[in-house]
Amino acid sequence: VLLHGLFGSRANLHAVAKALVRGGSGRVLTLDARNHGTSPHSPLMTYEAMSLDVQHLLTGLGITKCILLGHSMGGKTAMTLALQRPDLVERLISVDISPTSTTPISEFSSYISAMKSVKIPDGLPRSAARQLADDQLRPVVQHPQLRQFLLTNLVEVEGHYVWRVNLDAISHHLVDIMNFPVFHKPYPGPALFLGGSDSPYISSQDYPEIQRLFPKADVHYIAGAGHIVHQDKFEEFITAVLNFLPPP
Template sequence: PLPLSYVVHDGPSRHTPLLLLHGLFGSKSNFQSLAKVLVHRTGRKVLTVDARNHGESPHSPLLTYEAMSSDVQHLLRQLRLNRCVVIGHTMGGKTAMALALQRPELVECLVSVDVSPTKTTAASKFPTYISAMTSVNIPNGIPRSTARRLAEEQLRPTIQEAAIRQFLLTNLVESEGRYLWRVNLEAISQHLVDIMNFPDFQLPYPRPALLGGNSSKDYAEIERLFPEAEIEYVPNAGHWVHVDQPQIFTDAICRFL
């Protein structure tokens, strides 16, 4: 396991803390606003975490759900937490489900956003994103605002959606006068099939779960692996549910808790 980068948002409650896991190409910064809202509404301690090969966490050539689950287990031991509530978005949601199925005693309950415990099919654009990001070429020693503008201009011909460009650009960082991507594009490219798939588990998770954004074709597998799961749809929301409908999203989590 790798030592993950994390931020603790402290709350006064002694209830089980919440652990927020981001999606592919994301980082713990994606959930800073949500973490503050959840601390305010629940009183619980909330941890936002960078997955391996993302944000400020270490890089590794390995990027599978078993490995990412192992990283979270290591973090819980490091923080001396006997259990947590895990909330994950897409890749983070699958990591949360893998952790719950591997080590159910560590997960009091889980929330998985916009992903099911099945193969993800809508992945055709990810290789395009990786190729476009790899092709970006930025001169050394220029201001960050200029570097970001140049990077966006180079991404625009391939990635037309402005919101996706802005999301990917959160990974552009400066190191010793050079601009680079903090996300490990090579590892993601090598393990894209693993990220889109889901490990084969036999024993179900016996505790409550809240899942959303699932196709009806996934119901049988959800029921097999998560027999206590509730499924909730958030209206008028796209992939980033917590951004599109923050009030409805946090209401759903608080009701579930």
């Protein structure tokens, strides 16, 4: 079961899902988090709520045990689920995120404000609308790759361009999303923390907390990868994940 990160959608992990199935992983499920992709919007955006969403989906599909892989925010949702319901999680893969608090919130707040202030006239062709939105985001979101990623959320609904992510709920819960809930009982199963060597999100300062909550965890870095490990070093990422999966 693959869980995407903040401002992402299940489409970010389609190539990963296909490669894992080709590699013999068995069935793979990708899903949109609440307030993302085509999932319903809700004013609540905590890891407990997102973990429950996944639990309800697993129950509805009759899945009694799964291997969870989550990137960034999805990794924190996956960890929350494993710690709440270890019986449902056979093993856990957290991609470039630790069970600790993450980056300064101000950076994400400024992205949200920039997205909210994008103005696009109705009836523009999609390519022109994207270009206009890109120009308006550029002063705040300097990184072109990040702008392209945010722009995957620009959709046309009945002739108007809107953001399909629930920006109000996300901005309201940014502190929750950047933090991690408190847990006392560790997850007993195998866990892999798969980081990018060029990313600061899994640092040696996090090792004691990883060890406390995930005593069977391995930490592995993929050389030359940034935060979006599966995009930066796709083949190496797939190999690392397949190597961690149980033999068929």
